């Protein structure tokens with residue numbers, strides 16, 4: 001894991017520093033910076049310390065680049081400025097980007113989470129910024145990843161074979177899991193549901209939102225309501241022109 005310390009990115013000195021102990025830390029927040037992936041750490045710090053924010057330092061405890069590099073922000077035990085009312089209890093880690101997290105970045109965020117739990121001596125609660133504050137941060141993809149338990153690596157998806165114009169059952173049950181399932185099979189199924197008029201993100205990630213749609217579809221077609229796309233649910237998706245309550 002590549003870590004760039006404050007000295008490494010030539011951080012400005014903080015105006016103030018308040019620290020807590022590990023006993024106070026109970027939460028781990030995932031954010032995104034809502035900006036370009038190539039934004040420099042220094043420019044983020046300048047923005048946070050400048051007139052529009054006026055904070056004592058860069059707001060986050062750590063930041064993670066798309067290539068997986070970790071940048072030290074305020075560090076483990078300094079109170080940050082990333083989520084009102086949760087800056088003492090919560091460690092804030094930001095992905096540098098806007099709803100376009102990479103596998104490398106997620107691996108590094110997961111590493112920081114595991115390291116935080118190790119140092120705290122217990123499991124910290126996994127949260128997206130939006131779980132505790134009305135904001136779209138950290139974006140739907142990172143939020144789904146947090147909801148799935150922040151899996152470090154995704155399972156390899158099987159190839160979808162199309163026979164007579166019908167995508168065949170890929171052989172794995174699609175479900176919310178850790179690591180989170182991602183792949184063409186998920187996207188193919190989501191795409192078909194979207195075509196049938198269901199409101200679903202066709203992003204190839206099987207997260208809680210896909211599960212909700214799956215349950216609704218199973219209910220509509222009289223299948224057992226499991227929230228998992230098994231062979232019967234997959235085949236039903238292509239065999240019915242219209243479910244009774246669709």
Ligand SMILES: [Zn+2]
Nearest residue numbers: 031032129137
């Ligand atoms: Zn945030």
